[in-house]
Amino acid sequence: MLKIKAVLTALLVSGFGLPALAQTATPGVDQRQIIQEKRIEQGTQSGALTPKEATKLEKGQEHVQKLEDRAKADGKVMPLERRRLHHAQDVQSKRIHREKHDHQHDCDHDGKRDHKMKGKHRACKTHDKHHAHDELHKSHEHQAPMWQPGIKAPAR
Numbered sequence: 001m002l003k004i005k006a007v008l009t010a011l012l013v014s015g016f017g018l019p020a021l022a023q024t025a026t027p028g029v030d031q032r033q034i035i036q037e038k039r040i041e042q043g044t045q046s047g048a049l050t051p052k053e054a055t056k057l058e059k060g061q062e063h064v065q066k067l068e069d070r071a072k073a074d075g076k077v078m079p080l081e082r083r084r085l086h087h088a089q090d091v092q093s094k095r096i097h098r099e100k101h102d103h104q105h106d107c108d109h110d111g112k113r114d115h116k117m118k119g120k121h122r123a124c125k126t127h128d129k130h131h132a133h134d135e136l137h138k139s140h141e142h143q144a145p146m147w148q149p150g151i152k153a154p155a156r
Contacts, residue, residue, distance in 0.1 A: 024072045024075060024076060024077055025077075026068060026071075026072070026077055026082070026085065029064075029068055029082075029085050029086070029089065030068075032089050032093075033061065033064065033065065033068075033089070036061060036089070036092060036093060036096060037058075037061060039096050039100070040054055040057050040058060040061070040096060043096070043099070043100045046107075047105045047106050047107030047108070047109065047114070048100045048101070048105060049099055049100055049106070050104055050105070050106045050111075050112075050113050051106065051111050053099045053102075053104065056099075057092075057095060057096055057099060060091075060092045060095055061092065063088070063092075064085070064088045064089055064092055067081075067084065067085055067088055068085055071084075071085060
């Protein structure tokens with residue numbers, strides 16, 4: 001009798017409990033939420049995001065979380081709901097990138113946008129590194145390629 005109870009309990013847990021969890025589990029969405037929240041926090045700490053930008057981005061993260069909660073509410077995350085979640089996260093990721101790279105900085109963390117002084121932000125050391133990196137990429141983007149399809153290669 002005890003053995004039958006153990007077997008039935010195991011069947012109930014494995015047969016019925018796990019499929020429900022598998023249908024509502026969204027580990028990819030959850031992991032991405034954590035990563036995006038870290039990106040916002042890093043942007044705030046480095047000064048790449050102003051407090052106003054960070055607040056706006058955090059509200060976007062809350063929106064994605066509400067979508068996820070609604071998708072899980074009925075016990076199943078349907079493929080359409082999963083696609084909507086991924087799309088919302090894609091949009092949010094692009095917003096984070098855009099805000100972090102829009103040249104509005106709060107490097108001295110006083111809650112106000114820093115003003116430029118001769119093309120540089122006074123308190124932002126990371127800005128100089130990013131600026132140099134961006135300039136390097138710009139210089140490489142505009143160089144003419146050595147060879148293009150349909151054009152004869154130069155004689156050596």
